[in-house]
Amino acid sequence: MVKSRIPAPRRSLLLGASALLGTSALLVACGAQGSPSAAGDAAHRPAVPSASTTGAAGGTPSVAARPTPGEGTETPTAPDRTPEPSASSTAPASPHASPTPSAPRTTAVPSQPSGSTAATPPQPSSHAPATGVLRHTASGGRTVALTFDDGPGPATGQVLDLLAQYGAKATFCEIGDNAKTRPAAVQRILAEGHRLCDHTVDHPQPMHTRPHEQQVAEIADAKSMIENAAGNSPTITWWRAPGGDFTAENERIGADLGMKSLGWTVDPRDWSRPGVQAIVSNVQQNLRPGGVVLMHDGGGDRSQTVAALKQLLPWLVAQGYAFDFPQS
Template sequence: MRIPSHRSPSRHSLRYGLTALLAPVLIAGCGAAQGAIRPEPTPSTGAPTPSTVSPTAPTSPPSSATPTTSVALSAPPKPSPSKPASSASASRPPAPQPPPPLTPTSIVRGTASGGRTVALTFDDGPGPATGQILDLLTQYGARATFCQIGPQAAADPAMVRRILAEGHRLCDHTVHHPQPMHALSHDQQVYEISAAKDMIAKAGGAGTKVRWFRAPGGDFTAENQLIAAQCGLRPLGWSVDTRDWARPGAPAIVATVQRDLRPGGVVLLHDAGGDRSQTVAALKQLLPWLIAQGYSFDFPAV
């Protein structure tokens, strides 16, 4: 009768509640940006979003075991990076709705390469099913992105290193999987993101890059997106929600992907957070199906 809810605060608080008690009150944050992080106002009409993170903000330097990310906090409003105004625009009325430029805080929901590619993403691990999932990915030559819980990565560094060694990539899924994340104080949110990044990077070993941040339950806000950007992490959403965490049955997981996936899509799956046997069973069908459909495996855009 229990109806699991991915957005329920109870689901993970039971699992992580103990460690939550140990969360430090004071937070260094990414690059120790002393008090400079400020919540980004909700973008209004068409005004350019005040860019508080340099578009060239570097990702983690691969040097030390405790990577820090330097942050440029006072970048001027940046010009559109990828859509230079063409001469044709002079002969047209003002464009009614130009595509929004991808700012450092934008949520990415597509693959890096576009075209007939797919990005598989696995949340909440590493966990007991992660090895099985890696075996399947290898069997089909697939690559995926793993959105990890910091302490779980710290507890199983061998698995994190295996993920990297087999060509997959890493994403920050916080320290305690707080839900809803937006209910936390600003400093707590900074801690959830920055400490998890450090734990995952340390587990992966020197040079490990953590490129994305996925908010628990998809609870993205302007605030946590900005924090992520200041940590050098791209907010990562999805375009296909398999709801595999609710264990709807492997056929339902497969059917959701087959129905909702479009080229360049990002698929949300889970390698931990409960019994993932249905996810594993679904993957055994989905991986050959994706290949038969002409998909190649990619990572999310950064």
């Protein structure tokens, strides 16, 4: 028999194919360990990647970095609601704390219906200067009017004793609260020939910033308190604004109550206790005939005022001054 001869190139291809088929059959029959089969791939394939482990669409899956606690995380937004007041916002303010200034509140003004008239807001106090403040003695000439503010106080009796020694008359501008507390001193002032002046209920400063109704109460109530302390309905001719803070407004209030506004021409600032000699020198250098001197018998320690008065009274007499009341 003559064998047909297969060309060498084809023989090589056939041998390679046979070897490949034989290997595949062996693997299917036995299953090689360590080499995943198609079933094994399906069993061990990871679950469908989640959004946290999947990169951009169509890209290779990647493992997202786990955020450090407190970083890179967001708290879900709660539904809108009115916040609960905190302890700091609900605690009452100290009655002694100074209020913190705040920006003025702007209030929207509702539109008025057609034909209606808008309500007139309260008018602020007028700060126009007063024009009728008295600053002279009643008699003029070489006279002086001594006035004492903020009493009656612990020093009032000493002041009255000194005035009596020199036959001097004076005007006492009294705080309503103090007059109510020391009625005996008020009565002694009148009994010894001196006069009374209204110096408000409790010395508010600055006076002109107070609402009109409060200014009325300060002046009118003090007048009643002084009259009640003195008894016998004494005439109170003057009133004096705390710190000399006179305005056309409070001048009119005093006038409506039958009182005139009393100022001064010499202020040695004895209330600040600058020293006895400073008080004496100030009066001696600034006093002119017909002048009104301002000093204090209440409102604090007035020992310097009393000591200065011991020097000023004999000096005034030596200078030929007569003691007078303010003009009225």
